[in-house]
Amino acid sequence: MDEKQVVINFLERCVNYSDDSIIRKRQRGDVEDITRWQAYRDFTAYAISEIKDGKLDPWFRGEEVEISGSDESDESEQQNFSMKTLAHQERANLLDGLVAPRPVFVAATCNSEGVHNLGLLSTVSVASNSPALLTCSLSQDRNGRPRDTLMNLRQDPTIKLHLMRASLDATKVAEAAANAAPREVSEWESLNAKPPDLPASLATLHCRMLEEHVLPNAVATLCIFEVESISISKELGDDIIKGGKAETLYQHGWCHLHPSDADWSHLIH
Secondary structure: OOHHHHHHHHHHHHHHHHHHHHHHHHHHOOOOOHHHHHHHHHHHHHHHHHHHOOOOHHHHOOOOOOOOOOOOOHHHOOOOOOHHHOOHHHHHHHHHHHOOOEEOEEEEEEOOOOOEEEEEEOOOEEEEOOOOEEEEEEOEOOOOOEOHHHHHHHHOOEEEEEEEEOOHHHHHHHHHHHOOOOOOOOHHHHHOOOOOOOOOEEEEEEEEEEEEEEOOOOOOEEEEEEEEEEEEOHHHHHHHHOOOOOOEEEEOOOOOEEEOOOOOOOOOO
């Protein structure tokens, strides 16, 4: 193995160790050092990219790297993607990579036969604060079958949106909810849990579907939910009402689940 690959492998292990350390610190509530760990992680990841791009090749030859006085960027070399000419997965990757991060919810519904369903949602967005309204897009599978969540809502408009913690346990719950299961099978069984207590959830938004709209030229349905109440711990609820934030699970890019990873913020006056 050449020298470059040895260094890359070592630095990639450092990045993975940093990611794991940040997750453990969040789970313990030890947030003081997270910013420094995040800075170390990002610096190391950037170093890996520079080695892979060949920018640091002179170092491996014992030479110095010339530092340019100007920050050259490829951002000026833009290309235009025509959405109609891209394949479905290419469109999904591009949109998910740019319109992100998005909070991850596990939706709990029940059909008329009493079977409880779980579904993973990453398209939930606030449409109105007064009244409290959310929108969500529910698509079909590759065989044109509507999602069980939508079919259940047409029978019973109540839905519980579980906001997930930023933890590895929450990713396992999210993955179980995302796996397609026959309509007569409840995803709760694979979690060894029973409604309404979903493991690793941070808060629950109790909603009712008011309307559904077929999206133009799409296989998805836009649903409008009214938030009737929110179940959350008193401490966290009081903190958020005062302007705080929750450490929740987000989708970054195509099917990648991460913590929010916010190491800086700015208050708009």
